[in-house]
Amino acid sequence: MTAILSAEGPAPASLPTSSSRNGLAALREFRRNRLGIVGALIVVSMALFCFVGPLLYHTDQIHTNLSQVHLPPGPHHLLGTDGLGYDELGRLMVGGQSSLEVGVAAALIATAFGAIWGAVAGFAKPLTDSVMMRVVDTMLSVPPILLLLFLATIHRPTVPLLILVVSLVSWLIPSRLVRGEVLVLREREFVRAARLFGVGRPQIIVRHLIPNSIGTLVVNASFQVADAILLLASLSYLGLGLPPPAADWGGMLSNGINYLYSGYWWLVYPPGVAIVLTVVGFNFIGDALREALEVRLRRR
Amino acid sequence: MGHFLLRRTGQALAVLFGVSVIVFVMIHLLPGGPARAMLGDRATPAKIAAFNREYGYNRPLPVQYLRWTADLFQGDLGYSVKLNEPVLTLIGQRLPGDVVLVGFANAFALLIAIPLGMLQAFRRNRIADYVATGFSFVFYSMPIFWLGLILVVLFAVQLHLFQPIVPQASIGQLLLHPSDIALPIITLTLVTIALFSRYVRSSTIEALTQDWVRAVRAKGFGELLLASRHVLRNAVGPVVTLVGLTLPVVVGGAVVVESVFNYPGMGLLLWNAAQDEDYPVILGVTLVVAVATVVGSLLADILYAVIDPRVRVQ
Numbered sequence: 099m100t101a102i103l104s105a106e107g108p109a110p111a112s113l114p115t116s117s118s119r120n121g122l123a124a125l126r127e128f129r130r131n132r133l134g135i136v137g138a139l140i141v142v143s144m145a146l147f148c149f150v151g152p153l154l155y156h157t158d159q160i161h162t163n164l165s166q167v168h169l170p171p172g173p174h175h176l177l178g179t180d181g182l183g184y185d186e187l188g189r190l191m192v193g194g195q196s197s198l199e200v201g202v203a204a205a206l207i208a209t210a211f212g213a214i215w216g217a218v219a220g221f222a223k224p225l226t227d228s229v230m231m232r233v234v235d236t237m238l239s240v241p242p243i244l245l246l247l248f249l250a251t252i253h254r255p256t257v258p259l260l261i262l263v264v265s266l267v268s269w270l271i272p273s274r275l276v277r278g279e280v281l282v283l284r285e286r287e288f289v290r291a292a293r294l295f296g297v298g299r300p301q302i303i304v305r306h307l308i309p310n311s312i313g314t315l316v317v318n319a320s321f322q323v324a325d326a327i328l329l330l331a332s333l334s335y336l337g338l339g340l341p342p343p344a345a346d347w348g349g350m351l352s353n354g355i356n357y358l359y360s361g362y363w364w365l366v367y368p369p370g371v372a373i374v375l376t377v378v379g380f381n382f383i384g385d386a387l388r389e390a391l392e393v394r395l396r397r398r
Numbered sequence: 399m400g401h402f403l404l405r406r407t408g409q410a411l412a413v414l415f416g417v418s419v420i421v422f423v424m425i426h427l428l429p430g431g432p433a434r435a436m437l438g439d440r441a442t443p444a445k446i447a448a449f450n451r452e453y454g455y456n457r458p459l460p461v462q463y464l465r466w467t468a469d470l471f472q473g474d475l476g477y478s479v480k481l482n483e484p485v486l487t488l489i490g491q492r493l494p495g496d497v498v499l500v501g502f503a504n505a506f507a508l509l510i511a512i513p514l515g516m517l518q519a520f521r522r523n524r525i526a527d528y529v530a531t532g533f534s535f536v537f538y539s540m541p542i543f544w545l546g547l548i549l550v551v552l553f554a555v556q557l558h559l560f561q562p563i564v565p566q567a568s569i570g571q572l573l574l575h576p577s578d579i580a581l582p583i584i585t586l587t588l589v590t591i592a593l594f595s596r597y598v599r600s601s602t603i604e605a606l607t608q609d610w611v612r613a614v615r616a617k618g619f620g621e622l623l624l625a626s627r628h629v630l631r632n633a634v635g636p637v638v639t640l641v642g643l644t645l646p647v648v649v650g651g652a653v654v655v656e657s658v659f660n661y662p663g664m665g666l667l668l669w670n671a672a673q674d675e676d677y678p679v680i681l682g683v684t685l686v687v688a689v690a691t692v693v694g695s696l697l698a699d700i701l702y703a704v705i706d707p708r709v710r711v712q
Contacts, residue, residue, distance in 0.1 A: 133531070232409065236416030239691040241646035243653055244684045247672045248424055251680075324539070331541040332654050336669060348541060355547050370544050377539035388600075 134386020140379030144372070148194035157188025160343050168357075171364055178364040180353065182342070186364055190372055193345035196257055197327050198376070200346070204264035205322035209315055211265070212272030217307045219273070220280030221299060231277065234270050242267035246333055255340055260333070264326045272318050279311040313391040320384035324377040331373055347373045402703055410696040417688040418470070421681050422463055428677060437479070475685065476678035478671075485682035488667060493686075494569045495663035499655070500648055502583045504641060507590035514591070515598025516633060520621060522603060530595070538592035542651050546585040546658040553581060564661045572662075582659040586651055593647070597640055598633055605632040635706045642698025645691045 162182040171178045171186075178186050219230035249263050283289055283306070292302050308315075331348025333339055339349035347369045354365030433446040433455060441449075450456045454465065475485040514534075518527045537545065554562035560580045564572065572579050605611065606629065614624050649665070656665035664683050671679035 133528075232412045232416060235409070235413045235692075236420060239413060239417055239646065239688040239695075240420060240684060241650045241653075241687050241691075243650035244668070244680070244687065247668065248677075248680055248684070251672055251675055252428065328539070328541060332543070332650070335541065335543045335654060336657065337673065351541060351544055355544065358547060358551065370541070373541055373544075374536060374539045378535050381535055381539065 131386040131389060133382045134390070137379045137382025137386065140375050141383065144194065144376050144379065145198065148191050148198055151191040152188065155188060155191070157185035159184055159188055159192045159345070162343075168360075168362055168365075170362075178362075180350070180365055184345075186368060189345055189350060190347070190368055193347045193350050193369065194372060194376075196340060196344060196346045197330060197348070197373070199257060200260045200264060200330050201323040201326040201376075201380075203261045204268055204326040205319045207261065207265040208268035208322055209272045209319045212269035213276045213308050213311065213315055214303070215269065216273035216276030216278075217280050217303045217311070220277035221284055221303055221307060227277075231274075234273055237267070238270050242329065243332060243336075246329070247336065247338065251338070255333075255338055257340065257344070260330060260340070264329055267329075268322055268326060272315060272322070275314050275318055276308070276311045279314060280307050283307055283310055313387075317384050317388040317391065320380050320387065324380035324384070327373060327377055327380075399703065403700065406696060406699055406703075410692050413692050414689065417685065417692065418467055419463075421685050421688075422466060424681055424684070425466075425677070426459070470685075475682040478676055478679050480671075480674050480676040481679070485678050488679060489664060489682060489686055492662060492664045492667050495572075495656075495661065496649070496652060496665070498569055498573065498579070499582060499586060499661060499663055500645075500652055503586035503590050503652075504648065506583070506587040507594050508637070508641070510587075511591045511594035512598050512630075512634060512637065515595040516602045516629065518595070518599040519602030519606060519633075527599075531599075534592040534595050537588045538596075540589075542585065542589055542654045543658050545588065546581070546655055549581055549585055553584075562659075564659050566660075566662070569662065579661070582655045582661045585658075586648065586655050589651055590644075590648055593644060594637060594640065598637055601636045602629055602633040605629050608632075631705065635702055638698050638702045638705065639695070642691075642695030645694045646687065649687050649691075 162184070163179075164182070166179050167182065168179065180186055180189065215230065215234070219227045222230070245267055246263050249259075249266075253259055289302060289306055292306060297305075327347075330339070330346060331351065334346055334348030335352040339352075340346050350369040351366070351373065354362070354369060357365055433441065433449040437445060437449060455462060473486050475489070477484050478488060481488060514530055518530050521527045540548075550562045553559045559577065561578045562581070564579055564582065611624070611629070614628055619627075652663060653665035653668055655661065656663045657669040660666065664686070667679060668683045670676070671683070
C-alpha cells in the first residue's frame, strides 16, 4: 500500500545513528530476533524459487495453450494450469521475478534518491530546506494510487515503467527520515570539523551524512520493497499491471479471483500466499533490523 | 501556540499551491493536453486546435494556470464528457460515501489498534505480542482486494451474514442497513488496524524506556494504571499525526475496496474513470483527496500540539 507504515512519522530525530562499530552488535542483535531470521529465510527462499526455480522446472510461459486450460494440479502440472493454459507453478516463478524486480529496484532507487534529497535539504539553508520539504509534503498529499492510475493510463505498463512510477511515490519517506537525521548530524563535532577543514558540502553529504544515516535507510528500504510489491498488486487488480505474456503475482491473483466460485483454488491461493509471504518476510526483516539498530530500545 | 499555528498554516498553504501545480502539470502531461482530456482520444488535430483557441489553452502556461485556479475557486473542477456532468457534481454525490467508509474504518481501527498496540508493547516479545504481530503483519501483507474477497466468501457466501456487494442506493439508505456496507468497512478496518497498531506498539515501547516510567512504577502503580494514566497520552500523540498522514493511504485502499464491493464512493468513480480514460474526473478526484489530506494533516498537527506542548516550541 505505502511506505508510511514503515516511517516513524514526523519525529525522526529520535532515530538511531549507526557506526560500523555497533554494526556488528546490531548484527548479533538481529540474529537473536527470531522473526527477523524467519523473514530472511522467507525472502531468500522466494528469491531462489523465482530465479533458480525455472532452471529446474521447465515450462513454456510465452505461448498460450488453449487445449490445456484450467487443469487441476497433477503430475504434469504440479499446480495446474490457468485460463490461457500456462503452467501455474512456472508462472508463479516468472511472475515473482517481475514482482521482486519491481519491488527491489523501486526500493533501491527511491531510497537512494530520497536519501540525497533529504540530506541536501537538511544540510541546506533554512529557505532551501523549507522549499524542498514542501515539495515532499505536496507529493505525500497526492494518494500514490491516483498518480499511478494516471501515469499508467497514459503509458502501457512495462517493468521499467512500473519501477519508475513506484519509485516516484516511494522516495518521500526516506527523504524525510534522512533529513531528520541530518538535522542532528550537522551539529556533531566531526561534521563541524570537516566544514572547518573546508570540505565541500557535496562531499560532506556523500562521505559523512548519508553513511551515518545508513541504518535508518536499510530499515526503511526493506519496508519499501514490501510496500512496492503490494502497490504493484493493487495496480494489477485495477487493470494496470503487466500485460501478457508478462506476469506478476498481483495480476495472477486478480485473474484467479475471477474463478473464485468455479473452484479453481490453485489460481487463487498460490499467488496470494506468495505475495503475503514475501511482504511479511520483508517486513520481519525491516522490523528486526530496526529493533537491532535502536540501541536505546535494546533489552538489557 | 499562535506562532506555531501561523507557521503550520503557512506550510499547508504552500503545500496546497504545490498540489495545484502537480494537478495542473498532469493535465498538460496528457498527450494532446486538456483538449484531449475533454474531447477524448479520437479528436482530430484540427478539432484540438479549435478547442485550444476557444478555451484559451494556446495562451502562456502561467496565464492558463491563473485562469484554472480562478475557476477552481468558483467550484469549477472541469466537466466529464463521458458522464455528461460537472466533475464537482459527481464528486459531491460520492463524497458522503467516502466519509462513511473512511471515517468508520479509521474510527474502528483506532479503537482497536491503540489498546492492541499498547498490549503488544507491554507484553513485548511474548506470546501475545507474537500472535498480534503475526496477525497484523498478515492482514497488512494481504492485497486488500484478496482480503475483501476472502471476507465475502466467509461472511456472505458461507455464513450469509452480510451482503457480498453493496446495493445501489444512496448512502443515507445504506446507513439504515448496516449489513449492506459492513464488509467494505470491515475490510478497510482490518488493513488500517494493521497499519496503526504497529505504530502504537513502537511509540509505546519508546515511551516505556523513559525515566518517568520507572518513577511511576517505583511509586507502586500497577501496569494497568501506568498504561491508562501515563503511557496512553504519550503513545497516542504520534497516532494523531499518523491519521492525518495516512489519509492518502487509506483512500488508496478505499479505491480498491470500493471497486471490489461496488461501493458508491469516489474510489469507484475513479476506477471507472480510469477505465474510460475520463481524465477530468481522475484529476478532480486527485485534487479533492489531496486538499482533504493537506487540511487533515494540518488539523492533526494542531491537535497534536494541543496534546503535547513540546511540539509547539521548535
